[in-house]
Amino acid sequence: xxxxxxxxxxxxxxxxxxxxxxxxxxxxxxxxxxxxxxxxxxxxxxxxxxxxxxxxxxxxxxxxxxxxxxxxxxxxxxxxxxxxxxxxxxxxxxxxxxxxxxxxxxxxxxxxxxxxxxxxxxxxxxxxxxxxxxxxxxxxxxxxxxxxxxxxxxxxxxxxxxxxxxxxxxxxxxxxxxxxxxxxxxxxxxxxxxxxxxxxxxxxxxxxxxxxxxxxxxxxxxxxxxxxxxxxxxxxxxxxxxxxxx
Amino acid sequence: xxxxxxxxxxxxxxxxxxxxxxxxxxxxxxxxxxxxxxxxxxxxxxxxxxxxxxxxxxxxxxxxx
Numbered sequence: 001x002x003x004x005x006x007x008x009x010x011x012x013x014x015x016x017x018x019x020x021x022x023x024x025x026x027x028x029x030x031x032x033x034x035x036x037x038x039x040x041x042x043x044x045x046x047x048x049x050x051x052x053x054x055x056x057x058x059x060x061x062x063x064x065x066x067x068x069x070x071x072x073x074x075x076x077x078x079x080x081x082x083x084x085x086x087x088x089x090x091x092x093x094x095x096x097x098x099x100x101x102x103x104x105x106x107x108x109x110x111x112x113x114x115x116x117x118x119x120x121x122x123x124x125x126x127x128x129x130x131x132x133x134x135x136x137x138x139x140x141x142x143x144x145x146x147x148x149x150x151x152x153x154x155x156x157x158x159x160x161x162x163x164x165x166x167x168x169x170x171x172x173x174x175x176x177x178x179x180x181x182x183x184x185x186x187x188x189x190x191x192x193x194x195x196x197x198x199x200x201x202x203x204x205x206x207x208x209x210x211x212x213x214x215x216x217x218x219x220x221x222x223x224x225x226x227x228x229x230x231x232x233x234x235x236x237x238x239x240x241x242x243x244x245x246x
Numbered sequence: 247x248x249x250x251x252x253x254x255x256x257x258x259x260x261x262x263x264x265x266x267x268x269x270x271x272x273x274x275x276x277x278x279x280x281x282x283x284x285x286x287x288x289x290x291x292x293x294x295x296x297x298x299x300x301x302x303x304x305x306x307x308x309x310x311x
Contacts, residue, residue, distance in 0.1 A: 070276065075261075077272045077293070081301050082263040085308070088301075094309050139260070196297055203272075204293045207280035211290055221294055228298040232305060239309065 003215060006222075007151055008160045010194040011144050015164035017187050018136040021103075023172035025132030028107035033125025040121055041129030049137045053145055053158065060149040066206050072146040073203025079143065080195030084229055087189035092236035097185055143195065150202050193229055197222045265307065271300040 030038035060068060089095040107128070140161060148157030200221050201211065211217035262269050275296035282289035 070280075074272055074276050077297055078261065078263075078269045081268050081272070081297060081304070082265070084301060085263075085265065085268070085304055088305060089308060092309075135256075200293045200297055203276055204279055204290060207276055207289075207293075208283035209279060209290045209293075210288075217290070224294055225298070229301070232302060236305060236309060 003151060003218065004153060004156055006194065006198075006218065007147055007153060008156060010191060010198065011140075011147060011157045011160035012164045013187050014143050014191045014195070015140045015161045016168055017184055017191060018140045019165045019168035020184060022133045022136040023168055024103055025107055025136075026129050027172060029125045029129040029132075032108055032112050033122045033128070037122040037125030038129040041126040041131075042133050044126075045130045045133035045137065048134060049141050052138070053141050056141075056145045057149060057154045057158075060145060061152075061154075066208075068206070069150055069202040070206025072150050073199045073201070073206050076143075076146065076195050076199030077203055078199075079139075080192050080197070080199050082192075083188055084192030084196060087185055087192055088229060088233050088236060090185045091189065091233045093240040094236065147198060150198075189229070193222065193226050196225050200225070265304045267307070268300055268304055271296070271303075275300070 026038050026042050029041065060072075086095070090097050144157040144161045145154065148154035151157075197218060201218050205211065213220070275293055278296075279289045279292045282292065
């Protein structure tokens with residue numbers, strides 16, 4: 001139950017972060033190049049993503065569980081540490097926070113500057129929307145499929161992904177503007193901590209480790225990863241302040 | 247050819263991200279964990295410590311400049 005809840009929260013948060021970026025691009029394409037082209041690009045990208053999940057999900061269930069956990073665990077640690085690295089650099093001030101409004105303005109300007117094709121579906125709007133949704137969605141599809149299959153619960157991971165995308169899309173439709181108020185960096189930080197935690201647990205199990213306390217070790221790894229990451233943010237923030245004031 | 251190169255670039259970015267050291271060090275830590283476990287050592291502590299160590303080194307490299 002506890003593991004399932006963590007799985008749901010991790011996939012939901014990862015999907016929400018990426019969905020915010022995808023909605024920003026779809027909105028920019030829709031407002032400048034027409035909604036027909038933008039929504040067509042979005043639909044085709046979602047179909048491609050669904051096909052990837054449909055092929056990858058069942059394929060992963062036939063791989064021996066220890067080999068799967070070793071490979072998936074390793075990849076999740078790599079992804080988790082990359083997300084954490086980005087989030088810590090932003091939180092400590094070394095890299096500017098992700099600004100959805102600035103990205104939205106840039107996409108709008110680029111889309112307006114591109115030439116328009118007469119009649120039918122506008123190629124630029126279609127491709128902008130398609131590429132944005134596919135690229136943002138691939139990472140999430142991978143996380144959902146690997147986390148879900150390692151825990152024999154692809155259905156729950158898929159439900160979390162669909163719920164997150166539906167919530168973010170609904171908010172995007174209602175506000176009709178980039179979702180700049182979503183606390184993207186804290187979400188990214190949280191997802192990084194959870195991906196790293198799951199990755200460490202499964203990766204080590206795949207390498208033959210028996211965790212003291214069994215499944216309860218996940219909570220200990222979560223606490224350790226969170227505490228160490230917060231300590232790194234505090235240390236880098238102090239260092240950044242020292243650099244700025246020096 | 248252009249599409250193959252674009253896909254290869256995408257795949258590299260997807261796995262290695264901003265710092266390839268992370269992926270390489272994680273693979274090494276997993277290998278060491280497996281070797282120690284095979285030798286009868288309870289190596290459950292290695293991967294958590296290695297992950298945070300790798301993160302610290304990667305952040306240090308990123309902020310040094």
